[in-house]
Amino acid sequence: MRLALATLRRLLRLGLILLCVAGVSFGLMMASPVDPVDAYLGPLAAQVSPEQRELIAQRWGFDDPAPLQFGRWLQQLMSGNLGVSHVYNQPVGEVIGQRFTRSIALLGSAWLLSLLLGFTLGVMAGAKERSPLDKVISAYAYVTASTPTFWLALLGVLLFSVYLGWAPACCAGPVGVPSQDIHLATRLHHLVLPVSTLTLLGTASITLHTRARMVALMRSDIATHAFAQGATRADIAWRHGVRHASLPALTLALASLGELFGGSILIEQVFAYPGLGQATVEAGLRSDVPLLLGIALFTTLFVSIGNMLADSLYHMVDPRMRRPRKPGSIAS
Amino acid sequence: MKAAQPRLRALACSGLAVLLLLALLSGQWWLGDLPGRMQFDARLAPPGLDHWLGTDALGRELWARTLAGLALSFRVGLLAALLGSAIALGLALLTTLSPRLDALVRLLIDTLLSVPHLILLLLIAFALGGGLQAVVIAVATTHWPGLARVLRAELLQLRAAPYIGISRALGKSQGFILLHHFLPHALPHCLVGALLLFPHAILHEAALTFLGVGLSPSQPAIGILLADAMRYLSGGYWWLGVFPGLGLLLMVLGIERIASGLRRAL
Numbered sequence: 102m103r104l105a106l107a108t109l110r111r112l113l114r115l116g117l118i119l120l121c122v123a124g125v126s127f128g129l130m131m132a133s134p135v136d137p138v139d140a141y142l143g144p145l146a147a148q149v150s151p152e153q154r155e156l157i158a159q160r161w162g163f164d165d166p167a168p169l170q171f172g173r174w175l176q177q178l179m180s181g182n183l184g185v186s187h188v189y190n191q192p193v194g195e196v197i198g199q200r201f202t203r204s205i206a207l208l209g210s211a212w213l214l215s216l217l218l219g220f221t222l223g224v225m226a227g228a229k230e231r232s233p234l235d236k237v238i239s240a241y242a243y244v245t246a247s248t249p250t251f252w253l254a255l256l257g258v259l260l261f262s263v264y265l266g267w268a269p270a271c272c273a274g275p276v277g278v279p280s281q282d283i284h285l286a287t288r289l290h291h292l293v294l295p296v297s298t299l300t301l302l303g304t305a306s307i308t309l310h311t312r313a314r315m316v317a318l319m320r321s322d323i324a325t326h327a328f329a330q331g332a333t334r335a336d337i338a339w340r341h342g343v344r345h346a347s348l349p350a351l352t353l354a355l356a357s358l359g360e361l362f363g364g365s366i367l368i369e370q371v372f373a374y375p376g377l378g379q380a381t382v383e384a385g386l387r388s389d390v391p392l393l394l395g396i397a398l399f400t401t402l403f404v405s406i407g408n409m410l411a412d413s414l415y416h417m418v419d420p421r422m423r424r425p426r427k428p429g430s431i432a433s
Numbered sequence: 434m435k436a437a438q439p440r441l442r443a444l445a446c447s448g449l450a451v452l453l454l455l456a457l458l459s460g461q462w463w464l465g466d467l468p469g470r471m472q473f474d475a476r477l478a479p480p481g482l483d484h485w486l487g488t489d490a491l492g493r494e495l496w497a498r499t500l501a502g503l504a505l506s507f508r509v510g511l512l513a514a515l516l517g518s519a520i521a522l523g524l525a526l527l528t529t530l531s532p533r534l535d536a537l538v539r540l541l542i543d544t545l546l547s548v549p550h551l552i553l554l555l556l557i558a559f560a561l562g563g564g565l566q567a568v569v570i571a572v573a574t575t576h577w578p579g580l581a582r583v584l585r586a587e588l589l590q591l592r593a594a595p596y597i598g599i600s601r602a603l604g605k606s607q608g609f610i611l612l613h614h615f616l617p618h619a620l621p622h623c624l625v626g627a628l629l630l631f632p633h634a635i636l637h638e639a640a641l642t643f644l645g646v647g648l649s650p651s652q653p654a655i656g657i658l659l660a661d662a663m664r665y666l667s668g669g670y671w672w673l674g675v676f677p678g679l680g681l682l683l684m685v686l687g688i689e690r691i692a693s694g695l696r697r698a699l
Contacts, residue, residue: 114543121544129560247685249636251643252659252678259671270667363551367640371663382644385555393559397552405547 107416115405119398123178126397127171135388137163143187178398184391188383193395196380201399203273204376206292208365211299215361216354218300219307224346226308227315228338238308246305250364254298254371261294268294271373295372299364303357310353314346352414358407362400443698446691453687460504467494468501468653477665480672487672489658490665495672499680502655505648506681509569510635516573517634518580518627522619525584529592529615530607538585542578550575554637558646568647572634580626584619591618628692632685639681655681 138154139146141161149157158164162173177184183193226238245253262270269275269291274283318324318341319334327337366378373379377396384392472492480487486495528535545553554571561567591597591614600610641647642656650657655677662673 117540118544118547121540122548125544126548126556129556133560134562243689244682244686247632247636247689248682249639249643249655249659249678249685251640252674252681255659255663255666255674255678258666259674263667263669263671359547359549362549363640366551367643370644381552381555382646385559385644385646388559393556397548397556400552401548404549408547 104417108413111409111413115409118405119401122401123175123394123398124171126394127174128167130390130394131167131170133388133390135390137161137390140187140388140390183395186384186389186392186395188387188389188392189380193391196392197377197395197399200375200377200380203374204365204369204378207295207299207369207374207376208361210292211296211303211365212354212358212361214296214300215303216307216350219304219354220311220347220350222304223308223311223350224315224338224342227312227319227346228334228342230316230319235312239312242305242308242312245302246309248302250298250302251367251371253302254295254368257294257298258371273374273376291374295368295374299361299368302364303361306357306360307350307353311346311350314349315342318342318345348414348418352411355407355411355414359400359404362404440698443695446694450688450691454507457504457507460500464497464501467497469493477668477670480676486676487670489661489673495658495676498653498658499655499677501653502658502677503680503684505652505654506635506638507684509565509572509638509648510631512569513572513576513634513638514627514630516569517577517630518623520573521577521581521584521626522623524577525581525588525619526611526615528585529588529611535585538581542582542585545575545578550637551640554641555644555646558641563646563649565648565652568638568641571641572637575637576630576634580623580630583626584622587622588615588619591615625692625696628688628695631692632689635681635685635688 138157141157142149162170181194183197185191186193186196189196222238222242226235226242229235258270261268273291274287315338319337323341324337327341332340362378365376366381368374369376369378370382377400380392381396383389384396470493472488472494474492475484475488476492477490478484478488478492480495484494486499488494489498524538524541528538548556553575557571557574558567561570597610597614600614605613638647639654639656639659642654643660644656645660647656648654658677659674662670662677665673
């Protein structure tokens with residue numbers, strides 16, 4: 102009962118936030134210098150007289166006050182109509198669906214791998230503070246945390262595709278082959294480089310976080326007691342540390358979905374991988390307003406669900422967290 | 434001596450930071466027009482004694498362009514971090530005034546944090562039409578919520594402190610308390626927060642520019658240099674891609690170390 106109420110409250114909050122995001126992004130689009138009539142006409146704009154333009158503006162209600170337009174847009178949104186993307190010449194919902202199914206392979210595997218790798222590295226580093234292993238892993242994490250995503254991807258292409266020729270440099274499959282004919286192995290081969298780049302970058306924060314938890318545990322009374330009983334460091338790390346640090350790591354990974362998505366935009370751009378990230382950039386560069394709005398709402402939903410899961414995981418698993426204090430984090 | 438060491442280190446860090454700042458800000462002056470000068474007899478020259486980091490497709494010196502790009506990134510990052518932390522400070526101070534304002538600010542923070550950073554950046558840069566100003570505003574607007582959340586928590590804790598209660602009981606006005614108690618307490622946190630924002634701001638500026646919605650292609654920004662390098666990648670002109678990114682990495686790493694050194698000293 103209590104859980105249901107809490108869930109309901111969360112859902113209401115999610116709805117409110119989505120509404121706010123819709124309002125903010127709609128406001129931004131209204132403020133943009135792109136003329137909606139031009140955007141609608143596309144290349145035909147040169148053949149249309151000013152009178153006709155006025156008619157079009159009247160027909161679509163571009164002269165109405167902004168709140169009225171917002172209300173109308175929201176109404177359409179509620180009935181599931183996201184509009185038509187003029188870059189791809191398809192309904193926005195379809196574009197997002199298609200692109201997301203391609204991106205999810207990249208996002209999902211990178212997410213899982215970075216969680217596993219980051220957690221393992223963090224436990225190994227934190228088990229013995231200031232050991233050579235700890236120094237190496239910490240240095241790695243600090244450096245990757247400051248590395249520009251797209252630069253690492255670029256180096257990956259340079260090294261593995263141009264010089265060594267091990268992995269393809271672009272796209273989700275060989276150029277010119279229809280997507281249903283591509284073999285699964287080929288697909289995976291094309292995914293290796295993007296996924297590993299995204300993974301390498303995603304591990305940094307999880308590693309550092311896990312390491313901090315492990316270091317705190319190793320200094321705690323629990324560890325002292327276990328040492329007194331003759332347990333080895335590896336024992337403590339395995340029996341106490343992994344349990345102690347696994348939940349925060351999972352939470353952090355869920356809460357950083359937004360970051361991961363941002364990374365995937367850049368990586369898809371470098372590898373010309375036809376996913377949602379590339380569609381976002383295309384929409385931004387070629388002023389496809391409906392697609393941009395749709396993607397903003399969709400990714401917000403995606404990220405918010407991640408955040409919600411992260412929050413409720415704590416509540417469900419850890420009874421001490423019934424009244425949680427938000428951990429302060431600067432500029433995630 | 435031991436107790437003084439973190440402060441000593443912080444002092445050294447700040448000194449280093451000031452030096453770096455001066456070098457980067459004066460970069461424009463001593464580089465002159467070198468980043469834009471074309472040498473048609475030395476196009477795509479590999480790194481060597483004549484051309485330290487090689488040249489690009491128009492025969493422009495890569496080292497000069499990289500330095501100019503770093504200076505530009507630095508300026509954008511500085512402006513964005515200052516603007517962002519000013520917004521964060523202002524809104525965090527507002528939350529202390531009334532619970533209703535607090536709820537409003539919290540909703541705003543949650544809204545902005547639930548859109549992926551890069552998407553929001555793209556939206557804002559798109560709405561403002563690109564260029565230096567748009568990038569600074571976009572980066573500032575996307576980066577203040579994290580800091581504001583920390584400051585808000587800090588101030589909420591402070592509000593329960595006895596001396597605030599005494600001040601209130603003595604009949605001091607809300608404005609007085611804001612100005613004389615909350616602001617001095619929040620300012621150091623805000624400064625450190627701004628420094629920690631700085632590397633993020635620089636990285637996001639570069640990312641935005643790389644995607645093509647940020648700074649204009651005529652400016653030697655790091656993002657532009659790397660986007661340029663993408664086109665010549667398959668020809669094996671590795672220096673175009675490696676050096677600008679390396680410069681950016683080193684700068685970001687340096688600032689990050691300085692910032693965390695300062696935070697520890699505080």
